[in-house]
Amino acid sequence: MNKYRIAVIPGDGIGKEVVPEGLKVLNAIAAKFNIELSYNHFDWSCETYKKTGRMMPEDGLEQLRENDAIFLGAVGFPGVPDHLSLWGLLIPIRREFEQYINLRPVRLLPGITSPLRDKVPGDIDFWVVRENCEGEYSQIGGMIHQGTEHEAVVQESIFTRYGTDRAIRYAFELAKTTDKNHVTSATKSNGLFHSMPFWDKRFATIASEYPDSETDQYHIDILAAQFVMNPERFDVVVASNLFGDILSDLGPGVTGTIAVAPSANINPERKHPSMFEPVHGSAPDIAGLGIANPIGQIWSAAMMLEHLGEKAAGAAIMQAIEAVLTATDAPLTPDLGGRASTCDLGDAIAAQV
Amino acid sequence: MNKYRIAVIPGDGIGKEVVPEGLKVLNAIAAKFNIELSYNHFDWSCETYKKTGRMMPEDGLEQLRENDAIFLGAVGFPGVPDHLSLWGLLIPIRREFEQYINLRPVRLLPGITSPLRDKVPGDIDFWVVRENCEGEYSQIGGMIHQGTEHEAVVQESIFTRYGTDRAIRYAFELAKTTDKNHVTSATKSNGLFHSMPFWDKRFATIASEYPDSETDQYHIDILAAQFVMNPERFDVVVASNLFGDILSDLGPGVTGTIAVAPSANINPERKHPSMFEPVHGSAPDIAGLGIANPIGQIWSAAMMLEHLGEKAAGAAIMQAIEAVLTATDAPLTPDLGGRASTCDLGDAIAAQV
Numbered sequence A, B: 001m002n003k004y005r006i007a008v009i010p011g012d013g014i015g016k017e018v019v020p021e022g023l024k025v026l027n028a029i030a031a032k033f034n035i036e037l038s039y040n041h042f043d044w045s046c047e048t049y050k051k052t053g054r055m056m057p058e059d060g061l062e063q064l065r066e067n068d069a070i071f072l073g074a075v076g077f078p079g080v081p082d083h084l085s086l087w088g089l090l091i092p093i094r095r096e097f098e099q100y101i102n103l104r105p106v107r108l109l110p111g112i113t114s115p116l117r118d119k120v121p122g123d124i125d126f127w128v129v130r131e132n133c134e135g136e137y138s139q140i141g142g143m144i145h146q147g148t149e150h151e152a153v154v155q156e157s158i159f160t161r162y163g164t165d166r167a168i169r170y171a172f173e174l175a176k177t178t179d180k181n182h183v184t185s186a187t188k189s190n191g192l193f194h195s196m197p198f199w200d201k202r203f204a205t206i207a208s209e210y211p212d213s214e215t216d217q218y219h220i221d222i223l224a225a226q227f228v229m230n231p232e233r234f235d236v237v238v239a240s241n242l243f244g245d246i247l248s249d250l251g252p253g254v255t256g257t258i259a260v261a262p263s264a265n266i267n268p269e270r271k272h273p274s275m276f277e278p279v280h281g282s283a284p285d286i287a288g289l290g291i292a293n294p295i296g297q298i299w300s301a302a303m304m305l306e307h308l309g310e311k312a313a314g315a316a317i318m319q320a321i322e323a324v325l326t327a328t329d330a331p332l333t334p335d336l337g338g339r340a341s342t343c344d345l346g347d348a349i350a351a352q353v
């Protein structure tokens, strides 16, 4: 029996509501596929911050390190400035564990209606590969003349060949496994004078290592528009940290709802634990109501199992999600047009498993 | 008779094809509204760069300065790296003439089909106010260990209180003129540690000067998704240079086509000439075919007249565009599903005027 230790961090807001549903489905799957999952629970959150001034204990990263994977809900809540909560928990985990790929499927699921005219499942099905450890997200910078009318802030983006190449290379490797073997690069070399011309150069260099792959590139502005106008066009889209962030919310928007979208923060070398979390955030506006859609969290569980090598178990979760979404009497949450609770929908998917 | 001197820069690619249509319509309008327009033509482009190593002559900005407005097509073409062409022409004009607002309407026009289900004209109608002179677009930064595996690039974003406040304030003033009086701020304060928390603070400060305006703010990732899921929600969206760039291509994507979208690079104090250009670029893929849609350029002409104080003339252009788009036998360009040429569509709009 394969055994895995999973660090569980529900975090804030609806994270605390959807993570239990993810665990419910994981337990059902584990029983069926003869997998042993042991959970280490961590209540780190903005509550912790308010009590202790930290999002996690000083040795928090060490406590996570001994796990095989991290299963996270959502981080951030009104009352703690976002940059403090995120840089105190989510971003340090991504960086310490070299989770330099943020992999996000953009897929129109059966049973869900795209806001785009005429699109049906199968039309929209691609990957966003986001660089997840450097780039525009940086604490480097600061302010001068603070509090005066001459105030100015410097925010630095740092791109290294090391960090850029490994993200782009991952995208090409992923494309090799798809039907289209096509990689699109997101750039903005006409506006961002230093970073994006560099990104383009590295993309061209790495592309030359993959002569069988087709490539193209778009400036981020028109690329965003293309996600709406021609989403069929894409297979693997590779982007910097910020651009990948934008595209991987926009993509799920185009497929009907952010609430079902999963993400995998991956350390491809498996030297460190990878982390799995829904794309959505803590959603303060509906937190506590018990109506959050748990599918993003449950799909993230499927990605986690796949990453751990349990492909069949991961696929079984996806089948269960799709079966429930297309059932005539599915207990859907309000965002999907139903009246069911988070727990009802989680129950249905677990039962389907 | 009111007289205006207009600097005309067709630039590259389809810029050279759509600008003449813009002038055609301007001439028709001028005759009708008793306005005198005199044009100063500048052939600055990537061709110029290839011949002279510069996008415009050394005194180019001085040559433009004496005009009342600048009417630009598109800049950038394969063969000249984008960052060189844009930083050699478009961006210096924006900055030298303190065109610190890039104003872009997002409006679903009658006769155009949105890619979004069920959306009809009237449903999507808002403004993107983009900060246009600082922020993420900067030449500040550079590379270390160039050409080695340790290569690293630093790209700096600079936000000043001066530059941020005037953009945000413009958005609130604009909102006062709309029915909803609502301003949405685009942020990413959870990822961009210095710049966006600063932006948020300035937004909150300026919002407090406008107690009658409603406000909200979204992180750029979810905001992009909301443009697709709930475009009715917006009235005035204010964003940094990069975020505004992305949103003002995504918006037109949501309204059916980038090709018809206009933009105004405005110096609100009218100390310097403002510049009017379509949102689309030089479109190398269709350049030379004579099939580019001239409506973005023509709508930009309408914004120019409005800025110059010729509101009735600007409105007349918009009426002509809408009349042609909804005519049963309209000569539409291929992007709108027709077979007409750039020139045919320009003729039709000029005739309608």
Ligand SMILES: CC(C)[C@H](C(=O)O)[C@@H](O)C(=O)O
Pocket: A190, A191, A221, B076, B086, B090, B245, B279, B281
């Ligand atoms: C060409 C490019 C530099 C420009 C920009 O990003 O500002 C364009 O995309 C625009 O939006 O006007």
Ligand SMILES: CC(C)[C@H](C(=O)O)[C@@H](O)C(=O)O
Pocket: A076, A086, A090, A245, A279, A281, B190, B191, B221
């Ligand atoms: C919460 C935030 C810092 C985070 C990010 O931008 O990385 C989130 O939007 C995501 O995409 O995982």
